[in-house]
Amino acid sequence: DAGITQSPRHKVTETGTPVTLRCHQTENHRYMYWYRQDPGHGLRLIHYSYGVKDTDKGEVSDGYSVSRSKTEDFLLTLESATSSQTSVYFCAIRQGDRDYTFGSGTRLTVV
Amino acid sequence: QQQVKQSPQSLIVQKGGIPIINCAYENTAFDYFPWYQQFPGKGPALLIAIRPDVSEKKEGRFTISFNKSAKQFSLHIMDSQPGDSATYFCAASRAGNEKLTFGTGTRLTIIP
Numbered sequence: 001d002a003g004i005t006q007s008p009r010h011k012v013t014e015t016g017t018p019v020t021l022r023c024h025q026t027e028n029h030r031y032m033y034w035y036r037q038d039p040g041h042g043l044r045l046i047h048y049s050y051g052v053k054d055t056d057k058g059e060v061s062d063g064y065s066v067s068r069s070k071t072e073d074f075l076l077t078l079e080s081a082t083s084s085q086t087s088v089y090f091c092a093i094r095q096g097d098r099d100y101t102f103g104s105g106t107r108l109t110v111v
Numbered sequence: 112q113q114q115v116k117q118s119p120q121s122l123i124v125q126k127g128g129i130p131i132i133n134c135a136y137e138n139t140a141f142d143y144f145p146w147y148q149q150f151p152g153k154g155p156a157l158l159i160a161i162r163p164d165v166s167e168k169k170e171g172r173f174t175i176s177f178n179k180s181a182k183q184f185s186l187h188i189m190d191s192q193p194g195d196s197a198t199y200f201c202a203a204s205r206a207g208n209e210k211l212t213f214g215t216g217t218r219l220t221i222i223p
Binding site: 031033035040041042043044045048050058090092094097098099100101102103104105 | 117120143145147152153154155156157160200204209210211212213214215216
């Protein structure tokens, strides 16, 4: 998928624990995004980045933080996981003018 | 507030039929309308996209119809095949805004 790797692919964690998801790209794209996918809600933007150390909030950013210390890595952190954060998380990069390429996703279950 | 409304939520069509998925948007500043296709266990992938200066765009068996006055656009799949069974998302974005807004998705099943 155009050099995007998400890790881990699956994770089960307990309520209240911190969780970090990683997105790694190999093509030096400036824009990176984190979405969550839930039935009935489609894809909703959590946070995005427009460069190293440059990030901004999306529509569902509460309970999430991000960091981008290198062009190739965009990290999503759940400081204290809750059951409502059980979801499939997708990282995306923007290629060309407006087109996105998505990673294969991370399925996160909070128990 | 949902800026891009997609329907139906699910759709079952026989092989060879023409499934139609509809989307409506509210923000008249949107000027780019892509469709993404997602297979189980995979991330969404760009299928086809249209800009509002044209009313229709075809790529193979996939066609987007665009109605600017009604603020609606739709995806048609000609001669549908079981391999087209997937979830389809419409989306919209506007110039100068780095974010893509998605519809809620349509789960399409093509039965043999």
